Amino acid sequence: HFYENILLERHGRVGVITLNRPKALNALNFATMQDVVGAATQLDADPEIGAIVITGSERAFAAGADIKEMSTMSYMDMYLKDWFAGWDTLAAVRTPVIAAVSGHALGGGCELALICDFIIASDTATFGQPEIKLGVIPGMGGSQRLTRAVGKAKAMEMILTGRTIDAVEAERIGLVARIVPATDLLADALATAADIAAKSAPIAMLAKEVVNAAYESMLSGGIHLERRLFHSVFATDDQSEGMAAFIEKRPPVFTNR
Numbered sequence: 159h160f161y162e163n164i165l166l167e168r169h170g171r172v173g174v175i176t177l178n179r180p181k182a183l184n185a186l187n188f189a190t191m192q193d194v195v196g197a198a199t200q201l202d203a204d205p206e207i208g209a210i211v212i213t214g215s216e217r218a219f220a221a222g223a224d225i226k227e228m229s230t231m232s233y234m235d236m237y238l239k240d241w242f243a244g245w246d247t248l249a250a251v252r253t254p255v256i257a258a259v260s261g262h263a264l265g266g267g268c269e270l271a272l273i274c275d276f277i278i279a280s281d282t283a284t285f286g287q288p289e290i291k292l293g294v295i296p297g298m299g300g301s302q303r304l305t306r307a308v309g310k311a312k313a314m315e316m317i318l319t320g321r322t323i324d325a326v327e328a329e330r331i332g333l334v335a336r337i338v339p340a341t342d343l344l345a346d347a348l349a350t351a352a353d354i355a356a357k358s359a360p361i362a363m364l365a366k367e368v369v370n371a372a373y374e375s376m377l378s379g380g381i382h383l384e385r386r387l388f389h390s391v392f393a394t395d396d397q398s399e400g401m402a403a404f405i406e407k408r409p410p411v412f413t414n415r
């Protein structure tokens with residue numbers, strides 16, 4: 159495979175995808191999405207590969223989706239090309255994927271980092287969802303993944319103001335797993351990926367899947383499950399006993415029935 163917008167390397171059992179559009183600060187145009195998704199799919203299918211690192215340059219992980227490419231597009235252009243839907247394929251990769259982020263991770267760049275399983279940031283990394291300043295909203299999953307990662311208050315603030323945060327704040331709010339000095343970023347990400355790749359690949363895939371089940375399952379599904387289980391406790395003797403004991407002002411005698 160030849161990829162125009164990325165570099166693809168293998169370091170032992172680790173595959174490394176490096177975004178490589180320096181003139182545009184790695185802005186994610188459609189062709190770059192196809193390259194990243196194609197390379198990740200290729201690595202995912204390779205039994206020799208146990209982890210993937212996605213990185214950019216020192217100056218920019220990615221400064222967003224490509225504004226120049228999108229600026230004159232219409233609703234129908236977006237809809238018919240199902241713009242950004244290709245990223246779903248990256249999210250579905252079973253091999254663990256680490257984002258190694260230095261410099262700008264803005265808009266689609268921040269969202270790409272969030273598609274990865276976790277982020278290792280250099281101390282120079284900055285994150286933001288500046289779409290609102292362009293008259294648009296996040297379109298690569300940011301509204302959902304950022305909110306799950308950092309909670310409503312921070313996600314709302316970032317998405318409504320477009321404010322950029324530094325690596326320290328990103329770590330404090332749980333957006334990134336760890337900060338390392340910029341000069342160590344790639345070595346650290348590679349070592350972390352090699353550590354994962356040394357584990358059982360199918361177990362790592364299962365671990366990724368089950369964490370994603372917690373991350374991805376809808377709150378309404380969890381609330382529904384909770385309510386049904388809550389209803390079911392009213393089929394137990396211990397519920398009757400516990401509540402009766404409270405009303406009768408005596409300690410309960412539970413029978414595990």
Ligand code: HXC
Nearest residue numbers: 181182183185221222223224225226264265266288294297
């Ligand atoms: C296209 C981009 C770009 C982008 C930078 N460039 N970001 N091109 N899409 N997202 C280009 C610039 O136009 C410029 O090209 C070159 O990269 C270098 O950028 P500069 O602005 O000259 O660099 P600097 O002054 O260092 O500023 C860096 C920056 C700034 C702060 C990151 O480039 C910036 O604000 N970029 C846009 C960030 C952004 O809004 N991202 C969100 C995009 S929307 P020339 O040809 O002039 O040298 C998005 C949401 C998707 O991702 C969903 C909505 C549909």
